[in-house]
Each structure stands twice: as C-alpha cells, then as structure tokens.
Amino acid sequence: MANITDKITNLIAPVLEDMGYELVGVEYIASGKHSTLRIFIDTEHGIGIEDCEKASHQLSAIFDVEDPIASQYNLEVSSPGIERPLFNISHYQRFLGNDIRLRMVRPINGQRKFKGAIGSVSELNNSIELVTELGPVTLDIDMIEKANLVADF
Secondary structure, eight states, rough: OOOOHHHHHHHHHHHHTTTOOOEEHHHHEEEEEEEEEEEEEEOOOOOOOOHHHHHHHHHHHHHHOOOOOOOOOEEEOOOOOTTBBBSSSHHHHHTOOEEEEEEEEEEETTTEEEEEEEOOOOOTEEEEEEEEETTEEEEEEGGGGEHHHHHHH
C-alpha cells in the first residue's frame, strides 16, 4: 500500500507540471488537528510568493474533491529554499559533490544523523556514498528519513 506522500505525489505531480512547476517533494507531518502537508515546488527561474499562492489555490481545489487525507491539516506550498530538501535518487545525483545533512530512519552503527558531501550515487543499489569527516559511509536512500543541502555561504 502506498503511503500518504506517495499518494499525494501521484495525484498532484501532473497538475503542477501542467502549471509549469517541478514537484520537488511532499512532506506530511501528522500532529492531530495541527498536521501539516508541505508541498515543495520549483522552476528554472525560482519560485515567488505568487507561484506558491497559485499552486496552493489549485491544489486546495483538488484536495477538496479527492480528499487524500481524512483528518484536518494545514496546506503549505513552498519553494525548496537554500537548504533544499532531497527526496529521491535524482536529487542526490543532481547535487553530487554538495554537502548535505541527513537523518536516518534507524541508526547505522549507533548513529542516525550524518553530514558530509555526496561522493557517489548508485541507482543499482539505491544508495549514496556520503563522505564524512570520519570517512565514507554508504547509505540506503529508502532509509533516509530527511535530507537537506547545507547552505554554503
């Protein structure tokens, strides 16, 4: 059974694409009546507040009809921002060599949080090699709970 973010991704990706936006990813944070559904969108030229409003209006109409989440939630449409979240293997490939910060679903050798540069990406194993201060570590992308680029100023 597909999880809620997969279900929503499949529902909205074609709509956003038709509007000229790339669906970067979907986050659902369940917290009772304070739950949040966060949709990240982007374009080659970046995202402005008007883009977020336009997408939010369109997505709200779809969610009113399709009702993909039975409980109450707040919808947020956002640009990925400077510390862009990474959701899938193509994101890791796109940002090869960049520094990222991530949290694993379960600890690897007692550690859940990692920071380092994306050294390589393996489509075959659906994994990344992260070059950390302590050396390289191979991580299964499906076991990454959350990953973001590290802003480099």
